[in-house]
Amino acid sequence: MPSADRKPRTLYDKVFQDHIIDERDDGTILLYIDRHLVHEVTSPQAFEGLRNAKRKVRRPDCTLVTTDHNVPTTPRKNFKNVGQFVEEADSRTQCLTLEDNVKEFGLTYFGLGDKRQGIVHIIGPEQGFTLPGTTVVCGDSHTSTHGAFGALAFGIGTSEVEHVLATQTLITKRSKNMRIQVDGALPPGVSSKDIILHAIGVIGTAGGTGGVIEYCGSAIRGLSMEARMSICNMSIEAGARAGMIAPDETTFKYLQGRPLAPKLDSLEWKTAIKYWSSLKTDEGANFDEDVFIDAKEIIPTVSWGTSPQDVIPITGVVPNPDDFPTEPARDSARRALEYMGLTPGTPMEDIEVDKIFIGSCTNSRIEDLRAAARIVDGKRIALNIKRAMVVPGSGLVKMQAESEGLDKRFIDAGFEWREAGCSMCLGMNPDILSPKERCASTSNRNFEGRQGAGGRTHLMSPVMAAAAAIVGKLADVRKLADESVSPSKAHPKTQLDPEVADVSTDDDLERLLDLPNDSQPHANSATASPSGAQPKFTTIRGIAAPMERSNVDTDAIIPKQFLKTIKRTGLGTALFYALRFNEDGTEKPDFVLNREPYRHAKILVVTGPNFGCGSSREHAPWALLDYGITCIIAPSYADIFFNNTFKNGMLPLVISDQSILLKIAEESKAGREIEVDLPNQRVNDASGNKLADFEVEEFRKHCLVNGLDDIGLTMQMEDKIRSFEDRRSIDTPWLDGSGYLKRGNRSGPVKVEAAPIPKTNRGEQLGEPLEW
Numbered sequence: 001m002p003s004a005d006r007k008p009r010t011l012y013d014k015v016f017q018d019h020i021i022d023e024r025d026d027g028t029i030l031l032y033i034d035r036h037l038v039h040e041v042t043s044p045q046a047f048e049g050l051r052n053a054k055r056k057v058r059r060p061d062c063t064l065v066t067t068d069h070n071v072p073t074t075p076r077k078n079f080k081n082v083g084q085f086v087e088e089a090d091s092r093t094q095c096l097t098l099e100d101n102v103k104e105f106g107l108t109y110f111g112l113g114d115k116r117q118g119i120v121h122i123i124g125p126e127q128g129f130t131l132p133g134t135t136v137v138c139g140d141s142h143t144s145t146h147g148a149f150g151a152l153a154f155g156i157g158t159s160e161v162e163h164v165l166a167t168q169t170l171i172t173k174r175s176k177n178m179r180i181q182v183d184g185a186l187p188p189g190v191s192s193k194d195i196i197l198h199a200i201g202v203i204g205t206a207g208g209t210g211g212v213i214e215y216c217g218s219a220i221r222g223l224s225m226e227a228r229m230s231i232c233n234m235s236i237e238a239g240a241r242a243g244m245i246a247p248d249e250t251t252f253k254y255l256q257g258r259p260l261a262p263k264l265d266s267l268e269w270k271t272a273i274k275y276w277s278s279l280k281t282d283e284g285a286n287f288d289e290d291v292f293i294d295a296k297e298i299i300p301t302v303s304w305g306t307s308p309q310d311v312i313p314i315t316g317v318v319p320n321p322d323d324f325p326t327e328p329a330r331d332s333a334r335r336a337l338e339y340m341g342l343t344p345g346t347p348m349e350d351i352e353v354d355k356i357f358i359g360s361c362t363n364s365r366i367e368d369l370r371a372a373a374r375i376v377d378g379k380r381i382a383l384n385i386k387r388a389m390v391v392p393g394s395g396l397v398k399m400q401a402e403s404e405g406l407d408k409r410f411i412d413a414g415f416e417w418r419e420a421g422c423s424m425c426l427g428m429n430p431d432i433l434s435p436k437e438r439c440a441s442t443s444n445r446n447f448e449g450r451q452g453a454g455g456r457t458h459l460m461s462p463v464m465a466a467a468a469a470i471v472g473k474l475a476d477v478r479k480l481a482d483e484s485v486s487p488s489k490a491h492p493k494t495q496l497d498p499e500v501a502d503v504s505t506d507d508d509l510e511r512l513l514d515l516p517n518d519s520q521p522h523a524n525s526a527t528a529s530p531s532g533a534q535p536k537f538t539t540i541r542g543i544a545a546p547m548e549r550s551n552v553d554t555d556a557i558i559p560k561q562f563l564k565t566i567k568r569t570g571l572g573t574a575l576f577y578a579l580r581f582n583e584d585g586t587e588k589p590d591f592v593l594n595r596e597p598y599r600h601a602k603i604l605v606v607t608g609p610n611f612g613c614g615s616s617r618e619h620a621p622w623a624l625l626d627y628g629i630t631c632i633i634a635p636s637y638a639d640i641f642f643n644n645t646f647k648n649g650m651l652p653l654v655i656s657d658q659s660i661l662l663k664i665a666e667e668s669k670a671g672r673e674i675e676v677d678l679p680n681q682r683v684n685d686a687s688g689n690k691l692a693d694f695e696v697e698e699f700r701k702h703c704l705v706n707g708l709d710d711i712g713l714t715m716q717m718e719d720k721i722r723s724f725e726d727r728r729s730i731d732t733p734w735l736d737g738s739g740y741l742k743r744g745n746r747s748g749p750v751k752v753e754a755a756p757i758p759k760t761n762r763g764e765q766l767g768e769p770l771e772w
C-alpha cells in the first residue's frame with residue numbers, strides 16, 4: 001500500500017506511515033500491527049488480562065506462539081509432554097500456562113514436540129511469518145531482529161502484548177531516524193557480529209535511544225539474511241527501538257518457498273515484490289543522525305566488560321579505567337573489570353575461558369553453525385574448556401545442520417549438540433554458568449549475572465567462539481583459519497551483485513520476479529513438511545532514593561530468575577536483587593535501598609542516562625511498583641522501559657538538565673522528601689519550593705491523571721481499526737492468515753470477528769465513552 005509521496009522519506013517513515021490508523025495532535029499514534037510473536041515469559045499476565053475482561057484475541061491469524069526461554073535443551077527423544085519434561089517448577093508452570101492459553105484463545109503454537117519450535121526470533125523469519133513492510137512486535141526486546149526484512153519490528157512489554165492481543169494495535173509515537181552506513185569489503189575473519197559489536201562500541205548503548213536505525217552501505221547489502229538478522233538483532237543493545245535494512249533480492253530470495261510467505265509466482269507474490277521493492281529510503285530523505293563505518297577497519301571484536309558497548313578488537317588489551325574521560329565512566333569501568341576478574345593491560349588473547357556457548361537469537365542460524373563448524377573441523381576443544389555447547393536456534397535449523405553433518409563435526413571436536421532454545425543466553429533454563437566462570441558467547445548481552453549469577457560473558461561472533469574453544473583462550477580466528485572465515489556473505493548460490501537491485505522499471509521487476517528457485521534447501525524447508533482502570537497518578541510526596549549510575553539495565557532491576565512468575569505482583573523483594581543482596585541472602589549494607597530512610601523510598605533519582613536499558617521485561621516496573629516506587633527521575637530512559645512504566649500507572653520523569661537533576665539528587669541524598677506534581681508538571685522540595693518543571697506527553701498524562709486503561713480507549717476506535725483491516729485485506733492480502741495460520745473456511749479477505757467494546761481489561765464495564 002505505497003502512498004503517494006510528498007517529501008523524500010526513509011524506509012522507516014514509509015513502513016510507519018503505512019500502518020497509521022489514527023494520529024492525534026500531540027503525536028500519539030494508533031499503529032496497526034501485522035505480526036505478533038508470543039512466548040511464555042512475557043505473555044501469562046497479558047492472557048490473564050484478556051480473560052478477566054472476557055476479551056478475545058483479535059487476530060489469531062496474525063499471531064504465532066512458541067516456547068523458548070525456559071525450555072531445557074536436553075534430548076527430546078523421550079519427550080511426551082511439557083509437564084513431564086520441564087523439571088524446574090516455575091519454568092514448568094510458565095510453559096504449561098502458555099499451553100493452556102494457546103488452547104483457550106485458539107492460537108497457532110510450536111511446542112516442544114514440534115520440530116518448528118525454536119527461539120521466537122529464529123522461527124518468525126524461518127516460517128515466512130516475518131515479511132517486508134510489516135509491523136512486527138513481540139514481548140521481547142530482540143524483536144528488532146526482524147527488521148532485517150525491512151519490517152518495522154520492536155519489542156514491547158506485557159501490557160502492550162495484551163493491547164496487541166486485544167486490538168491488533170499499539171499506541172505509540174514517531175521515532176527518530178538514524179542511519180549506520182557500512183561501506184567496503186569485510187576483511188577475512190570479520191562477520192556481521194563484528195560489525196554490530198564495533199558499531200555499538202562507536203555509538204554506545206544509549207546511542208540509538210529514541211531512534212530506529214537503518215543499516216545500509218555496500219557491506220550491508222553484501223550480507224546474507226542470516227547476517228543481516230544478527231545485526232538488526234543487536235539494535236536494542238545500541239539503545240534503538242528497532243533496526244531496519246531495505247529489502248532487496250537477497251530478502252526476496254530468502255522468502256521464496258517459506259510456508260507463510262506468498263506463494264512464489266502467484267499474483268500475491270508479484271504484488272508483494274512490487275510493494276517490497278518500493279521500501280527503500282528515498283534520495284535526500286532526512287536522518288536525524290548519521291554514522292559512517294569503513295568495513296575494512298573492523299577487526300574481529302570481543303567484549304571485555306559488562307555492557308555491550310565495552311568492546312575491543314581481539315588484538316587489543318584490557319582497558320585501563322583511568323583512561324576513561326569522566327568519573328562515572330571510570331567508575332563503571334572499574335566495577336566492570338572487578339566483576340569480570342580482569343587486569344588492565346592484559347592482552348585479550350591471554351584471557352582463558354571455561355565455557356563456550358554458540359547459540360541465541362543473535363547467532364544460532366544455519367550459517368552461524370556452518371561457519372563455526374568450519375573452524376572446529378578436525379580439531380579438538382582445548383583441555384581447559386569445561387563445556388562447549390552448540391544450541392541451534394530452532395528444530396529446523398538443527399535438522400538442516402544434521403543433514404549437512406555439522407552435528408558430527410561439532411561432537412567430534414568435543415562440543416555438546418543441543419536442542420533448540422534460548423539456553424545459556426540468559427540462563428532461565430538449566431544451561432547456566434557457575435560463579436566466576438568465563439564464557440566465550442555468541443549471545444548479545446554481557447550484563448552482570450546474565451548467563452548465571454557471577455558468570456563472566458565475552459560477546460563475539462560464532463567463528464571467534466569456535467576459535468576460543470580450540471585455543472582455550474579468547475583467540476583471533478584469523479590465526480586459525482586462512483581460508484574463508486567470513487560466514488556472512490550472501491549465500492554463494494544467489495550470486496548477487498553487492499549493489500542492491502534498483503527496481504525502478506517494470507523490466508527490473510520482471511527480472512526480480514524471475515529469480516530462479518534456490519536449489520539449496522532453506523534451513524526450514526525440511527518442513528515442507530490489569531484491572532481496567534489503572535491507579536491514578538496525580539501528586540506523590542516521599543523519600544527519594546539517589547542512584548548515581550548510568551545504563552542501569554533491566555537485568556539489574558530484576559534478574560532472570562524472577563521472570564518465571566505468572567503474576568504481576570510480589571516482585572518488590574527481588575528488586576535490584578544482585579545489587580541489594582549477598583549470595584547468602586543477607587543485605588549489602590551500602591546499597592541505597594538497604595539504608596534509612598531509603599528503605600521507604602517512593603521515588604528513585606538516577607543521575608546517569610539510559611535507565612532501564614536491555615530487556616523488555618515489564619517485571620522491571622512491576623518490581624519497582626511492588627517495592628513502592630512509583631516515580632523515577634532520570635536524564636533518559638530506554639524506550640521499552642519508558643513505555644512499560646506508564647502502562648502501570650507510574651511516572652518516568654525526564655530531567656535532562658544536569659544541574660537541575662543534581663539539585664534534586666542533593667535533596668534525596670539529604671534524606672528529605674520531594675514532591676512530584678503531575679497535574680502542574682513540577683517537582684518541589686519538602687517545603688513546596690520548585691526544584692524543576694518537566695514535560696510529559698499530553699496523552700500519557702491524561703491516562704495517568706485519570707487512571708485510564710488504554711485498551712478500553714483503543715477499543716473505542718473499532719471502526720477505524722476495522723476499516724484499516726479492510727483496506728489491508730485488499731492492498732496486502734497475503735497478510736491475512738495464510739498457510740497454516742488460515743483460520744476457518746474462508747475465501748477472499750479474512751473477516752475477523754472483533755472483540756466487543758467497551759470494557760476495561762479487567763472486566764469492568766465502561767460508562768460514557770472516554771476521550772481518546
Ligand SMILES: CC(C)[C@H](C(=O)O)[C@@H](O)C(=O)O
Pocket residue numbers: 041042069139140141142155426563614615616617618
Ligand atoms: C524475557 C524477555 C523479556 C527478555 C527480553 O526482552 O529481551 C529476554 O529475551 C532477554 O534476552 O533478556
Ligand code: SF4
Pocket residue numbers: 068069119120140142360361362421422425426443444
Ligand atoms: S536474547 Fe537470548 S534470551 Fe532473549 S530472546 Fe534472544 S536468545 Fe532468548
